[in-house]
Amino acid sequence: MNHQFKLLRKESYSGLIGNLLKSQQVYGPVKQEGYTYYKRISYPDEITEDYIIPQMSAKSFVFPKIEKLFSFVKSKDGVRVEDKNLDTIPKKVIFGVRPCDATGIHNLSAIFLWEPEDSIFKKRREQTTIISFACSSADDYCFCTSLGGGPGNTAGSDIQLIKTGTNDYLAEIITPKGAEIVSSNPGLFEDVDSVEKEKYLVRLPVCFDDSELEDKITDAFDTAIFDDLSMKCVGCGACAFICPVCGCFDIQDETKGSMGQRVRIWDSCGLRQFTLHTSGHNPRDTQGARYRQRLMHKFSYMPDRLGVKGCVGCGRCSRACPVEINIHENLQQITKLVKIHKHE
Amino acid sequence: MNKNNIYLPYQMKISKITQEAPGVKTFRLEFLNSGEGELFSFKTGQFGEYSVYGEGESTFCIASPHTRKGYIECTFRQVGRVTTALANQEEGAVIGFRGPYGNVFPIDDWKGKDLIFIAGGIALPPMRSVIWSCLDTRNHFKDITVFYGARTVNDLVYKQELEEWGNRSDVNLHLTVDPGGETPEWKGEVGFVPSVVENVAPSSIDAIVIVCGPPVMIKNTFPVLKKLGFEDKNIYTTLENRMKCGFGKCGRCNVGKTFVCKDGPVFTAEQLADMPGEY
Incomplete structure (x- = not known):
């Protein structure tokens, strides 16, 4: 891809955020009690650059934990239903999104924009501009490069900033939305001649063959490997909660007196109730079957049906897991499985 | 479906409530907005929220046939929060409906064939939609045979319609209840559905069979049908995994890579054989 690059000098960086703050809501990585979160900011210097990856992914900007779908009022005369007003969804720019999180939003879009298109998700996506920060550091849990991503991956980003040796920023212009920010801040971005983006990025080794993974895991459905890998899983669902691509949800009604709303809320395939039938029958009745669903959905079903993976290699699920189930190690183990020959 | 908000239901008025069995009711639903009702159409096999x-x-x-316009019907058993709230509704009340979702029973492809319906318990409703859709175009098909069983006589749903089908000369009806579920007046069979089918042994030549029931009944009926010579491609069923959205996003109804809501709920035994047994 031949993206255009500009130079954003360190002196101009705060000016850019300040200008954006004048026209829309701005979010960025903010330190809070030692942890980093994507939070709404009021001043440019609230944004930190001292983080590997924020605690929570950026998915809630397009897929909030709780999304009102519509509201209703009940009275003696019946029910009055009020549709959601999409015009109330504000424009936002999210600063400092890690490339893995931006890719997460890109991949999540495949689920929600799959026919029938989810207009609420679509509107949130349209209203959100993503200015990612390329990664100059990583930790032991990061494995984006093993899944075809990377510290300078641009999927899902509108602009990507890459910090240079002089503490200035290279700005890679990826989408028309990104180009508009550049053109509406004419004094801040300078032309730049030669660009060596790669030399500013962290080097992260590739640990397994991504092209083999889909075939191997698809063939492994009837093996015991998922039971083995999830033996210690307690079914808490934390992995889905912090995952940038986990998009599974529940639909529930919330009421207060005669008023109420139907909401879409985050859910997890790791929870027993997720697939439990009214009769008591449960198609995924063991934690192993549920872990299999989690991995197969991400590495077999989504690639097959939607052309994208359900994982970006951010490693959050491994960091959050209370019993230290490590997805990176587990995927390496799956790719080492010998080819399984099925009997015809 | 509402294109602007796929989660927004139609407003439906309950025009008729029928008590089918203990805890089981049928609602007839009519569109509050008649314009929406005129634009609405579905085919037998589809479902809704x-x-x-x-x-x-x-x-x-949708438990009513697509051959009958102006309303839809659903039949449900009162078990959880929503079905209890539904059961507490009275005629005239307004409820929400989203749909139709999913694929259909390809009844146009079945013209000129024998049809054999096999249902158990509360799984008769999806089958009832197909049965009436076929009976309303009766001359398209040859013999029509219905096997239906429930735990007890009391649990049989659509009792009036069962009587009607039993009285028709163009329907062969075999009713059965599980051993111990019979009453002194019971004139039907006593035994599990798969064994009754095996005893009656309908011909598999130029025949389509449609099976709906709890997973255990489906899994026990397929081997019997195989023994009777039915090919997998001529055996249809409908799966009912738990769902929330109905259109392939909420992530819980899938069987392997197949979404019951989007690719199903109607599948042939041939298709099921290629899917993992996660249903």
Whole structure:
């Protein structure tokens, strides 16, 4: 891809955020009690650059934990239903999104924009501009490069900033939305001649063959490997909660007196109730079957049906897991499985 | 479906309630907005999300045939929060409905064939939609045979319609209840559905069979049908995994890579054989 690059000098960086703050809501990585979160900011210097990856992914900007779908009022005369007003969804720019999180939003879009298109998700996506920060550091849990991503991956980003040796920023212009920010801040971005983006990025080794993974895991459905890998899983669902691509949800009604709303809320395939039938029958009745669903959905079903993976290699699920189930190690183990020959 | 908000239900008025069996009711639903009703159409086999505002949504098939316009019907058993709230509704009340979702029984492809319907318990409703859709175009098909069983005589649903089908000369009806579920007056068979089918042994030549029931009944009926010579491609069923959205996003109804809501709920035994047994 031949993206255009500009130079954003360190002196101009705060000016850019300040200008954006004048026209829309701005979010960025903010330190809070030692942890980093994507939070709404009021001043440019609230944004930190001292983080590997924020605690929570950026998915809630397009897929909030709780999304009102519509509201209703009940009275003696019946029910009055009020549709959601999409015009109330504000424009936002999210600063400092890690490339893995931006890719997460890109991949999540495949689920929600799959026919029938989810207009609420679509509107949130349209209203959100993503200015990612390329990664100059990583930790032991990061494995984006093993899944075809990377510290300078641009999927899902509108602009990507890459910090240079002089503490200035290279700005890679990826989408028309990104180009508009550049053109509406004419004094801040300078032309730049030669660009060596790669030399500013962290080097992260590739640990397994991504092209083999889909075939191997698809063939492994009837093996015991998922039971083995999830033996210690307690079914808490934390992995889905912090995952940038986990998009599974529940639909529930919330009421207060005669008023109420139907909401879409985050859910997890790791929870027993997720697939439990009214009769008591449960198609995924063991934690192993549920872990299999989690991995197969991400590495077999989504690639097959939607052309994208359900994982970006951010490693959050491994960091959050209370019993230290490590997805990176587990995927390496799956790719080492010998080819399984099925009997015809 | 509402294109602007795929989660927004139609407003439906309950025009008729029928008590089918203990805890089981049928609602006839008419569109509050007649314009929406005129634009609405569905085909037998499809399903929807039914809701009581303030309680939530539940997934049921459309139990009425597509040959009858102006209304839809659903039959449900009162078990959880939403079905209890539904059961407490009275005629005239307004509930929500989203749909139709999913694929259909390809009844146009069955013209000129024998049809054999096999249902168990509360799984008769999806089958009832197909049966009436076929009976309303009766001359398209040859013999029509219906096997239906429930735990007890009391649990049989659509009792009036069963009587009607039993009285028709163009329907062969075999009713059965599980051993111990019979009453002194019971004139039907006593035994599990798969064994009754095996005893009656319908011909598999130029015949289509449609099986609906709890997973255990489906899994026990397929081997019997195989023994009787039915090919997998001529055996149809409908799966009813738990669902929330109905259109392939909420992530819980899939069997392997197949979404019951989008690719199903109607599948042939041939298709099921290629899917993992996660249903």
